[in-house]
Structure formats: structure tokens, C-alpha cells
Amino acid sequence: MSDLSAFRQPVVQAARPELRAVAGISQNKLRIKELSFYYDRTRALKDLTFDIPERRITAIIGPSGCGKSTLLRVFNRMYDLVPRARAQGSVLFEGEDIVTTRRLLELRQRIGMVFQRPSPFPMSIRDNVAFAPRLLGWGSARVKEAVARSLQAAALWDEVKDRLGDSATSLSGGQLQRLSIARCLAVNPEVILMDEPCSALDPIATLKIEDLMVELARDYTIVIVTHNMQQAARVSDNTAFMLMNQAERCGELIEFAPTHELFNQPRDRRTEDYITGRFG
């Protein structure tokens, strides 16, 4: 993190000014309330409270180890894979508490996730995208339609439409990441969680994914964890800044605000230090 001063001068351009104007009417999709998280006995998150608005891009930034991925993995209960991990507090999603819900499969279908490193399943491009629809038992016509629709939505269709039967591993890194997005779009999720989706990509592939995110935010709520502050500034509508509480060794929410505000007039001293690169 060397040259971040660039952000201090020109006002960060809102990704979609036309939508920003109506920001007020956006509903809250996820309402996080006093959320704490524990890996066995060690606390990783402490008392987070904020709301993630619908059909907006919310960025989560903060130094390594502050619990960004942990927070993201609460939203679709991925932490269930970690033995002895548990969450406290609540995350309301359309009135249902994610922390206590028992309908995990439905939850994960409605809240999709794109990981840092794309993991194509060892099958064809088509079967990768058709994976979740088939789990839901959709008929073949509907699956076919979903494959085409989500590959188009993920801006990958033109590149792969003639080789849907090829192994997914034959795609490039950027294409694979768009395949991951298509894979989770296939069952029409409402929220898409992205954990550093561009960190393994070159700048051009990164820009492609960013454009795609902005495009997708018309229909989907997107939460993105990123280390790249330019990226957060470019694509997100709101930003949450997290920091490790040094005394208690657990992640805290320092500031949550519209992105241009957080980057231009941070309210908290620590936010300012971080975005200007004076941190650590």
C-alpha cells in the first residue's frame, strides 16, 4: 500500500451516480446486529452492527487478519465447515436470522459466494454452471436456459458459447472467475458475496470483473472484500472499514459510510490513517 494519496484529492467518482441519487430508497438486505464470532475459544469478530443495503455494492476493507473473510463467511454460514466455530448476535436477512437458521441450503442458494481463487469443478463449463440448478432438480430445459442466462450475465457467454462442453480447467484465470460468478448466478441468488475476487487477476481482467459487478448491482446485492482500496473506491456504494482491536485481538467495525464519504471525509482517525497509507 504505497500510493494512496491519489484518493485524497479528486473526489472519488461514484460508480453509478444515477443510482446514488436514489440511495435513500434502498432497503436493507442484511441487518447485522451485535455480531461476534469465535473460532473455538478465540474471538475473531466483536460486536459488529451495520446494515447492507439492497442492490448496492458494499465493500469491506481493512488490514490483513482483521476478520473480513470471517465476516463474509457468516453471511452464508460457510463457517459451518470449521469445527467449533460459532457466531453470536444476529444477521437478519429478509426477517430471518442467518446465525440461527436451519435452512442452510436455501440460504446458500439465496446468498451466493465467489472465492478468491476460482475452483472449477472437474467437469465441463456447462456442467459447472448447471451444478446448482441440478441440485435444485430443475428440468433440462430450465437448466439450459439458466446456463445461457448466467453465462451472459457474467459476461462470459461470447467467449465460451461454442465450447460449453470443454473442461472448465481450460479457461484463463479471469474467465474462471467469471465462471465462478456465473455458477452462483445460475440459481438467481439475491446476494453475492465476493472475497477478494480479483486478487489473482491481471489489471484488465480485474477491470472486467469490476464492470461486471457494477452491472450486476442493478439486480443483486453485492458484498465484496478487497485489499485494493482503489477498487473499493471505484465500485462500491458503501464501505465498511474494519480493524483488529489490538487489546482483544479481534476484529471490529471502525466505520461504515457511503464510499465517497469514507474516502474523502473519514470520521474516524484510524480510517484516515488507513486510507492514506499511514497505517502500520
Place this chain on the structure above:
Amino acid sequence: MLTTAAALVAPLLVLAIVLVLAVQSAPAVTRFGPGFLFGTSWNPVTLEFGALPFIVGTLASSAIALALAVPVGVAVALVLAEPGARGLRGAVGTGVELLAAIPSVVYGVWALYVMAPFVYLHVEVPVVQRLGWIGALSGPPRQTSLFTASLVLAIMVLPTLGAISRDVVRAVPKGLRESAVALGATWWETNWKVILPAARGGIFGAGVLALGRALGETIAVTMVIGNRPDVPASIFAPAYTLASVIANEFTEATGPVYPAALLELGLVLILVTFAINLLALLLVRRSVEPAR
């Protein structure tokens, strides 16, 4: 230079063994020709030597053993590869190493005195009673049979099979499991549709390794297979394997033809093992290639 020499040692040794076997078995080979492989009677007194009962016995016992052991081994591997199974993994790992260290003669004794009577009472008799009308399951049930031998073989290869499969499954990238779970797959769907396909090449390799062991296993099989040189009509009939007949009869084989016939059985065993490994290699290569 040295490395190429070292690399050549193993193939040359194998070649030498095959050559020696071929030379030594020449009297039988010239006398019976290819008919040796298809002959069904084995009678040292009349000098009739046919290898088919042993070939069938060897292939059948190994195949049944694998059919029993692979599903169990893979299931064990999947459970042990679970993120939450750390404690269990350690305990089972130690157990597996201990099991693999038991000499096969001990397996044989145990199978003969403990397992065979139990299986006779609780598996063979009831199955023959209910399903005896199916040819391959027809009676009469016996304590020493193809089935008993297959079962002890399955138990003998299970530890290695399970341990290798577990490592293969654990080597599947974590991201695959997470991606599947994040798409709403259940535990079963994740394993069946993503983990196992990703691990299938390695599991296949484990199966081939187990098969190699089962094909050549001698003493434990000899103790429970019944040692009758007939092509078995049912899995509950007594049978005989290539390795067993060589071990049993070599000391008493006299004359020019009898020992040669036994050696030719050894040659057949080696070639069968080669053929299966070659086939496996080809299949693995195909399964590792990207799906089309």
C-alpha cells in the same frame, strides 16, 4: 549415467525373472501350448494340467474382494477427510498402520477359525436359503470357499485402500469443497458430485495397488479358499488360486512336466498382474485427461 543404470535395474530384473520362468516352464509350454490356459482339469497323476480353474479363482477372489473393499474404503476415506474428524483421523490412522503390519498368516488363521465359522452361519447359510436359486449364490454353503477367501482379502487390503483414499481425498483442493457447499450442496452431494470425481484418479490407483496385493496374496487365501482345482460354479464353492496352488504343490512336484506346469502358472500370474497394471495405467491416464 548412474541414474539411467539405476532406472534400468528394476525393469531388467523383472525381465530376468520372466525369462527364467519362461525357460523353466518350457516343457509345459511346449507340451500343452495355449490349451494350458483354457484346460479345466488339473491332475498330476495323469499329467493333465489346465490353468483355467486357478486363473478364474485368482481373478474372481480379487475382484470380489475389491468390490467389497472399495466402497467401504472410500466411505471411510470420506469420513476421515472431514474437517471435523481430526481426532478420529489420528486414532484410525494408527489403527490402520497396525492392521497393515499384521502378517498374512495371522489373517489366515483368524479367518479360518473365527471369521469363516461366523460368516458361514450368518451370511452364507441365510443367503443360500433365500437366494440360492441364483446360480452364483447357490449352495451348499461351506466354511472354506471363494467367498470366504474374498472376504479375508477384502479385510487385508482395506487398511491400505482406506489410507491412500483418505490422503487422495484430503489432497482435493479445499476450494472445491467450499465452492460446492457455497452453492447449496449437501454433504452427500458435495462428496459424490465434486470430491469423488476430483479424487477418482487417485482412488483408482489405490484400487489397483490393492488389486496387486490381492492377486498375489498366498497364505491367507490358501487357508480359507478350499483349494479345489475346479472352476467354481458359485461364490460359495471352494476354489483355488494361482499363488495357492504353486505354494501348496511345489514341494511335491516331481518329474519334468509337473514343476514346469507350476512355473507356467507363476508366469501366468505375473502376466495377469502386468496386464491389470497396464490397463490401470491406461485408464488413469484417460481419467486424468480433461473431460470432453
